[in-house]
Structures are given as structure tokens and as C-alpha cells.
Amino acid sequence: MPIKAILTDIEGTTSAVSFVFDVLFPYARRHLPAFVRAHADEPEVAAQLDATRQDAGEPGASLERTVEILLGWIDADRKATSLKALQGMIWQQGYQAGEIRGHVYPDAVDALRRWKAEGLGLYVYSSGSIQAQKLIFGCSEAGDLTPLFSGYFDTTSGPKREAESYARIAGAIGLPAGEILFLSDVVEELDAARASGLRTCGLARDGGTLEGHRTVASFAEIDPAGA
Known part of the structure; x- marks a missing residue:
């Protein structure tokens, strides 16, 4: 069954x-x-602040207490959807101000452009919000890469270490799971993707292997036709 689409993680x-x-x-x-203090009354921000309070079990938390919760989640690298959404809004300001440029490995840029030209569908699945995903690729050091992608998925599709999330994404893409190749540097994510029927390839940029999965150190080593 030939690969028709590639679903890639971002971080790592x-x-x-x-x-x-x-x-x-x-x-x-x-x-x-x-x-948060400047935009707390805006509907989009207010909704995420309310979601933070609910998720933290403190529905009556003050604005300052909610800020404390969010800062604690950042320090703990918690994959909370509300935090990711707020981070995306903040990063957008930084990107637009030219204070941030998204890092994308040159080998990834080359491969993504080649695969797009070959007719493969390209998709992103990251724990970062869809907004944050579009920013890192749209304001990258290599220029605007967003025209390469046909869709983006974040934790609103489900946790990255659960097979059901990948089945849901395959359904949204509209292809049989076996025609999608998932790329990640986390073995538990690769395991979950494989359990839902996706093909997998691990990225270990500092060397080593991701147990149970073909592992490469660079996008240049990935051949979707031979996956």
C-alpha cells in the first residue's frame, strides 16, 4: 500500500x-x-482562562491566581490545551514583531518541499496549538512554509500517545491509516500511531534508535516509497 500522506511531529x-x-x-x-492582564476581557482569551480554571479545579480563581496556574504549567511543560492556545497568541505577537523566527531543520525543509512536489499530502500533529504550528512554519527561518501543508492537528484531536487520536486524524485526512506515514522522535507516539494502523518512522537526530520503529537521523534518509 503506497504512502499518500505524511503526518509529522514538530518538536525534535x-x-x-x-x-x-x-x-x-x-x-x-x-x-x-x-x-493576560491586557486581553483578559477579549472573548477568545477569556474562554481559555475559564478553561484553565476548570482544568485546574479552581473555577473561582482570580485573574492573578489563573496567571500563577498558567506559569506553573509552563514550568512543568504541561500539555494543557488552554495553555497551548494562550502561548500561541503570545507567540503570534512575537513573530509579527520579528522577535521570533521559527526553526525548521534544512533537511526537513528540503524533504517537505520535495514530497509536496511529488504529490504527497503533508500534515502536522503537535501538542502545540494549531496556531502555534502555523506560526513556526509560516514565520520560519526558511520563509513561509505553510503552503506545503494541507492540514494541522493538535491535542483537540486527542493525546498524542493514544491510538484513537491517530485513527481520528486518519479519518479527517480521508485516507486509510496504512497510506499515512507518521514521523516523530517519541517512541510512545510512534507506538500509538502504529496501533491505529499508520506507518511510522522515528527521528533520532543525535543518534540511537526508537525501539520497534525504523529510525533515521535526518529527513534526507526518509523514502516514503519504501516506508
């Missing part, structure tokens, strides 16, 4: 983990308090 796969932890997270943490 198309982009350096250090970019997320050394650039994006500190930027969001530094700007979050002022951003």
Missing part, C-alpha cells in the same frame, strides 16, 4: 527541541502575565 522532528525550550517557552513565560 522538524524542529530543534532547544528552539521550543530555549526560545518559545521563555518568551511565553516572560510575556504571559502582561498579555
Whole structure:
């Protein structure tokens, strides 16, 4: 069954983990308090703040307490959908101001462009919000890469370590799971994707293997036709 679409993770796969932890997270943490205070009454922000309170089990939390909760989640790298949405809004301001440029490995850029030209559908699945995904590729060091992608998925499709999430994404893409190749640097994600029927390839950019899955160090080593 030939591969017709590629679903890729971002952090550690198309982009350096250090970019997320050394650039994006500190930027969001530094700007979050002022951003929340300035925009708390806007519907989109207010909805995420309410979701944060509910998720934290503190529905009556004050604005300042909600800020504390969010900062704690950033420090703990919690994959909370409301936090990811707020981070995406903050990063958007940073990208638009030219203070941030998205990091994408050159080998990933080359491969994505080649696969697009070959007619493969390209999709993203990351724990970061869809907005954040579009920003990292749209304001990347290599220019605007968003025209390469046909769709984006985040944790609103389900946790990345659960097979049901990948089945849901395959349904949204509209292809049999066996015609989709999933790329990630996390073995538990690859396991979940395989359990739902997707084909898999692991990225280990510093060497090593992701047990149970074909593992490469670069996108240049990936041949969808031979996956």
C-alpha cells in the first residue's frame, strides 16, 4: 500500500527541541502575565482562562491566581490545551514583531518541499496549538512554509500517545491509516500511531534508535516509497 500522506511531529522532528525550550517557552513565560492582564476581557482569551480554571479545579480563581496556574504549567511543560492556545497568541505577537523566527531543520525543509512536489499530502500533529504550528512554519527561518501543508492537528484531536487520536486524524485526512506515514522522535507516539494502523518512522537526530520503529537521523534518509 503506497504512502499518500505524511503526518509529522514538530518538536525534535522538524524542529530543534532547544528552539521550543530555549526560545518559545521563555518568551511565553516572560510575556504571559502582561498579555493576560491586557486581553483578559477579549472573548477568545477569556474562554481559555475559564478553561484553565476548570482544568485546574479552581473555577473561582482570580485573574492573578489563573496567571500563577498558567506559569506553573509552563514550568512543568504541561500539555494543557488552554495553555497551548494562550502561548500561541503570545507567540503570534512575537513573530509579527520579528522577535521570533521559527526553526525548521534544512533537511526537513528540503524533504517537505520535495514530497509536496511529488504529490504527497503533508500534515502536522503537535501538542502545540494549531496556531502555534502555523506560526513556526509560516514565520520560519526558511520563509513561509505553510503552503506545503494541507492540514494541522493538535491535542483537540486527542493525546498524542493514544491510538484513537491517530485513527481520528486518519479519518479527517480521508485516507486509510496504512497510506499515512507518521514521523516523530517519541517512541510512545510512534507506538500509538502504529496501533491505529499508520506507518511510522522515528527521528533520532543525535543518534540511537526508537525501539520497534525504523529510525533515521535526518529527513534526507526518509523514502516514503519504501516506508
